[in-house]
Amino acid sequence: MINRRTLLGSAAALVAASSLPALAQGEKLKIGFIYVGPVGDGGWTFQHDLARQAVEKEYGDKVETTFIESVPEGADAERALTQLALAGNKMIFATSFGFMDATINVAKKFPDIKFEHATGYKRADNVATYDARFYEGRAVIGTIAGRMTKSNKIGYIGSFPIPEVIQGINSAYIHAKKVNPDVEMKVVWVYSWFDPAKEADAAAALIAEGVDVFMQHTDSTAPLAKAQEAGALGFGQASDMSSFAPEPRISSIVDNWAPYYIKRVGQALDGTWKSEATWAGIGDGEVVIGEITDAVPAEVKAEAEALKAKIASGEYHPFTGPLKKQDGSDWLADGQKATDEELSGLNFYVEGITAPMPQ
Amino acid sequence: MIDPIVVFVLLLGAATPILFAALGELVAERAGVLNLGVEGMMIGGALAGFAVANVTGSTALGFVAAAVAGMALSLIFAALTQYLMSNQVATGLALALFGLGLTAMFGKPYEGLKAPSMMAGPLGLNLMIWLGLIMVPVTWWFLMRSRAGLILRAVGENHDAAHGLGYPVRRVRIGAIAFGGAMAGLGGAYISIATVLQWTEGMTAGAGWIALAIVVFAQWNPWGALAGAWLFGGVTVLQLRLQAAGVALPVQLLSMAPYLATIIVLVAISARQKFGRSGGGATPGSLGQPFHALR
Amino acid sequence: MFRLEPRASAPLLWQVATPVLAVIATMITGGLLFAALGFDPVASIRTIFWDPLFGPAAGYSRPQLLVKAGPLILIASGLALGFRAGIWNIGAEGQYIIGAICGAAVALAAYPTEAFWIFPAMIVAGAAGGWAWGMIPALLRNWFGASEILVSLMLVYVAQKIAAWMAFGPMKNPEGFNFPGSRNLQQYPSAANPELIANTGLHWGVIAAGIALAATWFLMSRHILGFRIRTAGAAPRAARFAGVRPERLVALCLGLSGALAGLAGLFEVAGPAGQITESFGSGYGFTAIIVAFLGRLHPLGILLAGLLMALTYIGGELAQMMLNLPASTVQVFQGMLLFFLLGFDLLTRYRIRRRS
Structure with a gap:
């Protein structure tokens, strides 16, 4: 458990807590997801959640995933992303276009967390984007x-x-x-x-x-x-x-996000993850x-x-x-x-x- | 070519859920009760109706369950506003939130399932469309011609006077609220069972609020509710139909129109009331006000 | 049998005790509900009500309470004035949206000029927009006797459609790859409403909420207008004899609450939200009605109620993250909280007597 004091008060403390070494040996990689709709929408969010489950299945106890559903775009998204970051997630998938600015803002505060933003056009060193053709x-x-x-x-x-x-x-x-x-x-x-x-x-x-x-x-x-x-x-x-x-x-x-999610989580686990813009299609199994x-x-x-x-x-x-x-x-x-x-x-x-x- | 008959049939389908909910709310408002929780009762009906129809395979049983669920939710409102004298606006809002949240919580097991097929009726329209249409004259007759309806209107117009005449104000109102709940439940179930054939949380997508607008547009008259439901349903159907035909439309501006029309109608009837030229149909005098017998 | 006897004045004890009782009852019922769904009730309640304040990440979530509560309090403090007078503005959501649009319009028209006057001009425009939207139901009531409840509610939908139209049309970001939504005002320094002191959640909207609370408290308890508002609400006939002009009161209450809602919208669009989108109105205007009631229409109560509401939002997110509770938990809690409060309220307004 994180000591409460380390998180209290100043910005310095916040940054310090978030820039701890990425992963100690044998520790789980915590991965967070924010969804724009409910997981039961039977469409967009449902598919992202299936991919999340595929990640859990693929990597078993090497990863631990959590999600926040029905997050409105705007201020609430920024808070939800920050909450995920503070909860120790080292990789965060933001699965709606409207989360773009919020993701970029939060990513600035947490340089050691890897962000993946769906369908957007803004990237940073720790923000990758992905979309499907x-x-x-x-x-x-x-x-x-x-x-x-x-x-x-x-x-x-x-x-x-x-x-x-x-x-x-x-x-x-x-x-x-x-x-x-x-x-x-x-x-x-x-x-x-x-x-x-x-x-x-x-x-x-x-x-x-x-x-x-x-x-x-x-x-x-x-x-x-x-x-x-x-x-x-x-x-x-x-x-x-x-x-x-x-x-x-x-x-x-x-929309089959599973291959992409599995690939990117794998890269995060073995340390080869890089920020890039991916636009995959039928050939990659994403569509x-x-x-x-x-x-x-x-x-x-x-x-x-x-x-x-x-x-x-x-x-x-x-x-x-x-x-x-x-x-x-x-x-x-x-x-x-x-x-x-x-x-x-x-x-x-x-x-x-x-x-x-x-x- | 746009075939007016086809558009009319589409309109009937789109208007049915809001017609049910509006007729129910209309009766409640005629009794002097403003229940803003229509959306919550509709979504309750949508889930209960779908779940029962799915489990039993009978859409008829589904609609019965929807009416019961809508009524059950409305009774929370009734208990709070009639016995515990709570504010109707706030209680209605709470009901809307509560219904949406509760159904989302308990609806998870029913996601992704399909509804059984709808009860067919004459002229290729399903039975619920017919029931909705029949409820218009029935509600009208009840309100305007029956003795019970007269009492209900008296209670809504002036509860103190009605109480003085010995009418059971509270019981009448609870009955009207329950009727409103049952009708909202039916309207909600129409969306899940007949329109979408599936359950998803939040699927009523604001239909309950539209029903509230329709009641005002209707000048608290069931025939007006039919006209209102057709107007609101019709604008949606027609704008989609025109789009399909390739007509360029300012969609957002067009979809504002029914609400603006409702405000204009409300202003017109209020003005008529205020400046003394009386006519049929007007805002119930005791609408939204709590009643407490001092005796 | 029992019967109810109205109290001449609400005892302070009950006024304070009922909200507390309502929260406790909500926790108990909520816990039972969670148990029925197969979640650990104690952990669930603790995550929602305790962890945002004192949990491991409270250093972040505590300031966020202010961000979330700010607009709620700002809107609710205006609404409470009208509610006290028996004037029911339930269209704050619409006034909030229009205020945001008017404020954003100033910023977008000035873009990319950097000047000190832009933000103050936006504030004026936001307040004016909300005021104007609130004055429509006021005037229609005064001139024609149209119900302000219904007109203000209808105007919410109209405002939502205007927001969608703006996001797709006139206000669409020309550099946004044709995606709906305006420019992000957070990235336009002269128009931005940033966090004033890092990690406090404090922005101009929160300060405005504080001012609004103080001003309405002063108005209600120290000013003749407050007396008139209270009299009009409690005894409309007596108020007339006391020289209260109901038309003026209607215009004042709806206009003022509209202006405050418009301000809330402006601070939100220039700050936390950043841009006008088709879904800009996310329900603050309706939640504020709950806040006003939960706070007993009293400034201090509204402050606490606003923070409590913010707590359920943030706690709800935490509960999703930590315990996989569904997002709808928040709505259920807010609904129940209000149910219980309204129910228990009976005790403040009536005395229960055994019928002889």
Whole structure:
């Protein structure tokens, strides 16, 4: 137990307590996690928590993990992070974009603690960032959607118009269009990551527009429930949502943080951890395409899996020219690939999407 | 093309949970009780309804359980405000917090499970949509035409006078609160059983607060509650539908509209009341005030 | 049978004893609840109520109590004035949000100028924004007799939508990779509301809360206005005879509580929160209502109640970390605490007599 006196009062004491040698021999590595939602959200936070459990399983009694759930972004996040740091956690995962500034602030006070921040763009010597190339998965399920639609209208339920979601919409559309030139993309924004009733209404609105296959970038299963009722098809998001298989859920795009977490914790244990920005995709097992069910014809399944393999091997980049922007201006020349920088600030649709970009 | 009939069907589904909750709260407010804990009772119903439907496989039993759970939570409020004379605003807020927290705690085992299929009804609308619609004239008849309803309104309008006439003010209010709880529970269960088909904590996402707005918009009249539920449900459904059709919309500004409309309606009826041109439907005179018989 | 007999005045003993009883009852019931869920009840209660104050990391969490309690106290001290007069502003959450937006607007308009006047101007704008948002229900009540409870509640939703609109539109950080949310004011020295003395949690908002407490205490106990407010609440008819103009009181109480809530929002956005986001309103305005009641609408009580509420938040986080209790523990505790207090309150206001 930490002596209370060492922590009382001055800033010097705080820093002194936190800059003790990282790990004595045979001591457990304590790892903290803060989540933006409840672990039972069945989506984003649920997947991060599965990865936390995977870390515990992988390293057994070499590690000890704790988490704080439903942490609001802003001041509360900063406090929760500090509490984790003071509780002796030597590695902390902050699993939401909105924790970015708080993570950087806390990291400054605890230079010996390793921070990992999901989906942000600010790094420091002890703050690494990580994100997943969800758009790679969107390319695969976009292909399936393009093949499976009978009405030639596919839909997308967006959360917030941020680059990550816009990448997904573009990627899904580009690849649906490749296999089905007549396809149209309908987009509905619900302005929430998690609002089951509204997501269900959004799905219903898409179905009413004639959409028969849709994707979602929100966390609840409500859209799939609506799809089931209406005979439409959909995809699991964030988690596998396999309870809706084989129909309406014909596949899924799963955030699998476990390989990354296991790798980084391993590096922290053997002392090779460095701050870096990781943006991993299908090839690293971070974006996983859930089982493609038998509702999908074998040749479509084969086509999707071939695309997945090409992306995984790095042979193919989902954003490869020629591509134009929605307004008809040039974006990527023939064979040119989008840079990571361009993608991380993406704020326009590609040519062919008729939905307006929300302002 | 946007088919108005399809939009209307979507609207009916979106309006049902808030219609149930609003009708219940309306009766409570007509009896002079302002229960701000609707959100807490709804989420209680959402969990109890889902859990029972999941375990028994019967959605009907689920809804019964939801009504009981909503009522049970409302009785905490009733006991505090009617017997222990607590402030209704504060007690209602506490109920909202308590309900949200308690269900999150005890709902863990039900996460990730699926609800059994919904009871189908005529015209492709499920039975609960129909029940919600039927409850509108039933509530109206009860309030406006039945003797019990007359007493209830008298209690809400002026509890001292009602007490003087020998009406059991406290018992009437407890009954109205319990009815409000049961209806809120049904509304919550509609979200978990019929809309989302799953349980997740916090899933009512503010529907209870919308129900409070609807009661005001409705001018404390059940038909107005139907109109209000359709307005609030309709704005959501229509803006999503227009987005799907590719129309550019200022979503945030649009979603403010029903609340602004509610304020305007409230001002209009209050003005009518204040400046003497009386009409049907008005703020119950004793709304939110504690009653204690000095005798 | 028993019957209740109203007391002429609330005895001090009961006024002080009931909150303490409520806390004890909450601990006992909470402990039973935890036991039912399979957690160690004693450890749970100790982690929530004791460890933030005296536990191993108390050196950090004690100042954090101030950070969390500051806005609650600031808002609650304003609300208490109105509640005393029977004027129910339950829309402090909206006034808090609008105050923050107005204050942030000043900062964002001035960015990146560094000047001494920016922060004071933000304070004025924040207070004015909250005041204006509070005056809407006041005027609608005075002119048309519209219920201020309902209007102020509706305006909370409108404010939340405005915050979302600001975060996505006019106030979006141009260097933020298209993510919703304004610039972070913590990183703009002229607009920032930093911790004034390291590791004390003290920022301008906490100081403002202290001033607000002192001022409302003075107002209520030493000033004629306080007398009017109390009379209006206790005996509205008598107050009229005593020359109290109810319209003025409504405008004063709603405007003042709105201004204080707006200030709380401003200090929060310039300090701990840092930026306007779509979820900026995180419930302080509603929790402050609980604080006002728990504190018996008295400045000293509000101070203690605000700290107690902050304790449940911070203790709740600790309990998650140490014992894996769910996050919802905090809500359950706050709800129960208020239930018990409101219930026990009966003892302060009524005498229980055996019916003859």
